[in-house]
Amino acid sequence: MKLKRFPLAAAVAALLFSTACTAARSEAELSNEPPKAGYPVTITNCGKSYTYKQAPSRVVVMNGGSVAEVSALLELGVADRIVANAQSYGASEVDGRVDAIKQLPSGNIKLNDMSDIPREAMIGLTPDFVISTYDGGFRAEAGFATRDDLAAVGANTYAPKSSCGEVGTVTGKPTIEDSYGMLRDLGAIFGVSERAEKVIADSQARIAAVGAKTANLPKQNVMMIIPGMAMGGEFSSVGGNGLWNDVMAKAGAVNAFEGATDQTFANLSREQVAKADVDTLLVVNYMSKDPDADAQKLLAQFPQWDAAKNKRYVVLSDSVFLGPSNHLAVEKIAQAAHPEAF
Numbered sequence: 384m385k386l387k388r389f390p391l392a393a394a395v396a397a398l399l400f401s402t403a404c405t406a407a408r409s410e411a412e413l414s415n416e417p418p419k420a421g422y423p424v425t426i427t428n429c430g431k432s433y434t435y436k437q438a439p440s441r442v443v444v445m446n447g448g449s450v451a452e453v454s455a456l457l458e459l460g461v462a463d464r465i466v467a468n469a470q471s472y473g474a475s476e477v478d479g480r481v482d483a484i485k486q487l488p489s490g491n492i493k494l495n496d497m498s499d500i501p502r503e504a505m506i507g508l509t510p511d512f513v514i515s516t517y518d519g520g521f522r523a524e525a526g527f528a529t530r531d532d533l534a535a536v537g538a539n540t541y542a543p544k545s546s547c548g549e550v551g552t553v554t555g556k557p558t559i560e561d562s563y564g565m566l567r568d569l570g571a572i573f574g575v576s577e578r579a580e581k582v583i584a585d586s587q588a589r590i591a592a593v594g595a596k597t598a599n600l601p602k603q604n605v606m607m608i609i610p611g612m613a614m615g616g617e618f619s620s621v622g623g624n625g626l627w628n629d630v631m632a633k634a635g636a637v638n639a640f641e642g643a644t645d646q647t648f649a650n651l652s653r654e655q656v657a658k659a660d661v662d663t664l665l666v667v668n669y670m671s672k673d674p675d676a677d678a679q680k681l682l683a684q685f686p687q688w689d690a691a692k693n694k695r696y697v698v699l700s701d702s703v704f705l706g707p708s709n710h711l712a713v714e715k716i717a718q719a720a721h722p723e724a725f
Contacts, residue, residue, distance in 0.1 A: 421574050421576075422435060422436055422437055422438075422574070423435060423436050424571050424572060424574075426541070426568055426571060426572060428540070428541050428542065428544065428547070428568070429518050429542055429544070429547035430547070431530065433539040433540070433541070434539075435539060435572055437574075438461070438464070438572070438573045438574045439464055439511050439512030439539070439572065439573065440464050440511060441464070441466045441508070441509060441510045441511045441512070442456070442461075442464045442465045442466060442510065442511075442512045442513075442514065443465075443466060443467045443468075443490070443500065443505065443508055443510040443512070443513045443514070444456070444465060444467070444468045444469060444470055444514050445469055445470075445499055445500055445513065445514065445515045445516060445520045445527075446469035446470055446494070446497070446498050446499040446500070446516070447470075447499065447515060447516025447517055447519075447520055448516065449470060449516040449704065449705070449706075450470045450471065450472045450475070450484065450701050450706065451516070451543065451562070451565065451701075451704060451705040451706035451707075452470065452514045452516060452543070452565070453465070453468050453470040453484055453487065454475075454477070454480060454484075454701065454706045454707055454708065455565055455566055455569055455706065455707050456569065457480065457483050457484070458566070458582055458707040458708075459566070459569055459570060459573060459575050459578055459579060459582070460575065460578060461569075461573045461575060462483070462487060464512075464573070465487050465488060466488055466490055466508060466510065467488060467489060467490025467492060467500065467508050467510075468484070468487040468488065468489060468490075469489070469492070469494060469498065469499055469500055470484065470516075471484055471485070472484075472700060472701055473670055474668045474700035474701070475700055475701045475702075475708075476699060476700060476701065476702040476708055476711040476712065476715070477701075477702075477708050477711070480701075480708075490504075490508055492504045492508070495526060497525070499520070499527070500527075501526050501527065502523075502526055502527055502528040502532065505527070505528040505533070506528055506532065506533075506536060509536065510533070510536075510538045511537055511538050511539070512538060512539050512540075512541070512572070513528070513533055513538050513539075513540050513541070514540075514541050514542070515540070515541070515542045516542065516543070516546060517542055517543070517546035517547075518542045518546060518547050518548070520542065521533075521540060521542075539572075541568065541569075541572070543561065543564075543565045543705060544561065544564055544565075544568075545557050545561040545564075545626075545705065556624070556628075557624075557625055557626035557628075557629070557705070558626060558629040559586075559590070559626065559629050559630065559633070559709045561626060561705055562626070562705050562706055562707060562709050563583045563586075565705065566579045566582055566583055566707060567579055567580075567583070582707060585710075586707070586708075586709065586710040587710075589710040589713070589714065590633050590709075590710050590713050593633065593634060593635070593713050593714055593717045594633060594635075596635075596717070596721070596724040596725065597634065597635030597717055597721050597724055598635070600635055600721050600723075600724060602635060602636055602637050603635065603636045603637070603662040603663050603720035603721065604636070604637060604638075604639040604659070604660045604661055604662045604663070605631050605636045605637065605638060605639060605661070605662065605663045605664075605665050605716065605720060606621065606622075606638075606639045606640060606656075606659065606661045606663075606664055606665065606690070607621065607622030607627055607631075607638065607640075607665040607666075607667065607703070608620060608621050608622070608664075608665070608666060608667070608681065609622075609666075609667040609669045610666060610669070610671065610674075610677040610681070611669040611670055611671050611677075612669050616650060616652075617653070618649075618650070618651040618652070618653065618655075618656050619648065619649075619650040619651075620648050621640050621643075621648060621649045621650075621651055621656070622638060622640065622647075622648065622649070622665075622667075623638075623640060623641065623643060623644040623645075623646050623647055623648050623649040624641065624644070624645060624646065624647055625647050625648075625703075625704075626703070626704060626705055626709070627665075627703040627704070627712070628641055630702075630703055630709055630712045630713055630716065631716060633713045634712075634713045634714075634716035634717035634720060634721075635717055635720060635721055635724075636662075636663065636716060636717075636720045639659050639660065639661050640659065643655070656685065657685055657687070659688075660688075660689070661685070661688040661689065661690045662688075662689045662690055662693075662695065662720060663690050663695045663696065663697065663716070663719050663720040664678055664681060664682060664688070664690045664695065664696040664697075665696070665697055665699060665703070665716065665719075666678040666681070666696060666697070666698050666699075667698075667699055667700065667703060668698055668699065668700045669700075674698040675698060678696040678698060682694070682696060695719055695720065695722075696719065697715050697716055697718075697719035699711075699712050699715060699716075702715075
């Protein structure tokens with residue numbers, strides 16, 4: 384999607400100058416203060432090093448179709464530092480998470496055509512830390528503030544390491560460890576590493592408990608689909624290669640279509656879907672009015688699936704993606720695929 388580019392007006396230029404001066408003064412003041420406990424902290428992100436002399440206090444969270452980053456900040460107890468959040472999903476496996484996200488400040492920003500924060504609006508927020516879902520959130524050609532733009536006004540920047548590659552690509556093979564890596568990075572940046580490690584340890588323990596119950600059971604074939612996000616055809620949003628494959632593996636299952644594509648999502652024909660061995664259906668709730676009805680509709684279309692015969696399906700939302708709640712997806716998929724173990 385190509386966005387319109389607008390020249391900066393004199394008023395905006397003045398704002399940039401004023402903001403840069405303020406950032407410079409703040410930097411000078413910080414240099415005269417003794418470092419806070421645990422600081423300075425240097426984090427390498429997408430090939431660049433960023434040093435934090437104290438925890439960020441004016442945080443902006445970009446959209447990018449994710450809630451991983453804002454959920455991580457909530458989980459770590461530092462969401463009070465957010466001055467503008469563009470992320471929302473409308474559903475979550477975490478109790479209270481949807482309402483907590485709704486209550487965060489939006490910054491009163493007019494979002495662009497990608498429902499994200501354009502350059503001039505971003506600069507006007509005077510952030511000291513900006514989080515993007517992927518490195519493409521800092522592309523000048525898309526109308527976003529670049530990492531250099533933000534550094535010039537005193538803001539460090541961050542994107543999850545698994546999303547540091549080219550636009551629309553994922554670096555390596557995503558796993559739950561990527562979620563833990565993001566939590567550790569943000570924990571260090573905000574001075575709450577102990578809390579981050581506790582969140583990670585609790586998640587690991589719950590996943591290990593599932594593994595103990597399913598380790599000796601036959602692996603179940605799971606088909607993941609996002610019914611409301613067709614990108615080409617009816618079956619163009621079937622999960623291919625994503626973090627959810629690791630989630631399934633830890634739940635005692637395998638992705639029925641992992642080998643059908645080397646892309647994040649598979650674009651399948653109806654015939655391919657009909658021939659597949661599907662033991663459990665995983666429907667991802669993406670702005671659906673009735674995700675259970677979506678699941679029932681799919682099961683009715685393919686009565687030959689074991690999933691249809693046994694009425695085995697599970698509806699999930701944010702927990703199958705990058706974020707702090709992957710253990711919930713592991714538990715729920717395991718309970719649907721191996722009900723005899725629970």
